[in-house]
Amino acid sequence: xxxxxxxxxxxxxxxxxxxxxxxxxxxxxxxxxxxxxxxxxxxxxxxxxxxxxxxxxxxxxxxxxxxxxxxxxxxxxxxxxxxxxxxxxxxxxxxxxxxxxxxxxxxxxxxxxxxxxxxxxxxxxxxxxxxxxxxxxxxxxxxxxxxxxxxxxxxxxxxxxxxxxxxxxxxxxxxxxxxxxxxxxxxxxxxxxxxxxxxxxxxxxxxxxxxxxxxxxxxxxxxxxxxxxxxxxxxxxxxxxxxxxxxxxxxxxxxxxxxxxxxxxxxxxxxxxxxxxxxxxxxxxx
Numbered sequence: 449x450x451x452x453x454x455x456x457x458x459x460x461x462x463x464x465x466x467x468x469x470x471x472x473x474x475x476x477x478x479x480x481x482x483x484x485x486x487x488x489x490x491x492x493x494x495x496x497x498x499x500x501x502x503x504x505x506x507x508x509x510x511x512x513x514x515x516x517x518x519x520x521x522x523x524x525x526x527x528x529x530x531x532x533x534x535x536x537x538x539x540x541x542x543x544x545x546x547x548x549x550x551x552x553x554x555x556x557x558x559x560x561x562x563x564x565x566x567x568x569x570x571x572x573x574x575x576x577x578x579x580x581x582x583x584x585x586x587x588x589x590x591x592x593x594x595x596x597x598x599x600x601x602x603x604x605x606x607x608x609x610x611x612x613x614x615x616x617x618x619x620x621x622x623x624x625x626x627x628x629x630x631x632x633x634x635x636x637x638x639x640x641x642x643x644x645x646x647x648x649x650x651x652x653x654x655x656x657x658x659x660x661x662x663x664x665x666x667x668x669x670x671x672x673x674x675x676x677x678x679x680x681x682x683x684x685x686x687x688x689x690x691x692x693x694x695x696x697x698x699x700x701x702x703x704x705x706x707x708x709x710x711x712x713x714x715x716x717x718x719x720x721x722x723x724x725x726x727x728x729x730x731x732x733x734x
Contacts, residue, residue: 449472449503449507450508451463451465451507454513454544455544458638459479459565460476460480461474461717469522471723476497478493480514481514482522484640487522487526492556497590500573500678502648508532510538510657513728525625525712546577547689547718550572550725550726550729551721558572559684560686560688561686561687561689562690563593563696564644564692565593566593568592579580580678591672591673592667592674594644595640600662601650602646605624608624611658649727650662651696654696664702667704671703672707682708684710687714690716691716700714
């Protein structure tokens with residue numbers, strides 16, 4: 449059996465295949481970004497999932513694509529912990545950007561971006577992923593991401609920058625105190641996911657002119673920092689993976705148009721496309 453895993457900071461999507469390529473099951477677990485949680489927690493989190501626990505000795509291959517796995521050190525940390533859970537499997541760990549490149553591939557080179565809890569970008573020619581820019585994480589990077597937009601919202605709420613109608617609705621929705629916010633932002637291993645959760649409030653009101661402007665500015669910020677530095681930026685399509693790109697598609701395309709950039713297709717959840725890429729390009733090499 450073969451497991452293909454799209455591992456975000458918030459959650460992981462798992463697809464289990466028979467060796468014939470037929471889908472056996474689909475399931476989820478929490479995210480395993482080693483920059484946010486201790487890698488030692490991975491085995492116990494996986495084994496909380498009864499579906500994965502039952503088949504842990506039956507897997508022959510595990511392809512794990514995860515947030516925070518872009519360095520050799522972190523990839524090895526995650527690989528070591530996955531090997532403990534799946535002792536008979538050949539485990540391959542790569543960063544989530546590689547999964548995005550595979551999932552967004554439609555037969556021609558493109559810049560591929562992730563816009564989910566965090567953000568990232570690369571250039572993929574169909575064979576190799578080229579990454580010109582580092583991932584700086586949610587503290588000083590992750591432009592355009594769920595955590596960045598959530599950070600804007602929380603900051604503007606406490607600093608009384610929101611219009612009165614939005615301020616009052618925020619109060620009634622969250623009853624958020626500064627003590628609770630500080631605790632969750634500075635004493636929470638999943639602070640980026642905590643901030644990203646506030647996107648629900650923005651998405652439900654995304655037609656409000658204030659949020660239109662706020663998100664538009666953040667999307668331009670993303671293009672400025674994570675797309676325009678690529679020399680191919682104005683010559684090729686820019687494809688997107690992730691829920692933030694999906695839910696704010698109209699604003700994302702408008703920001704790109706202002707910068708004379710071309711947005712191609714947007715995929716909310718890459719796992720299905722990722723599985724198809726493996727069937728077409730990788731399984732024939734096993």
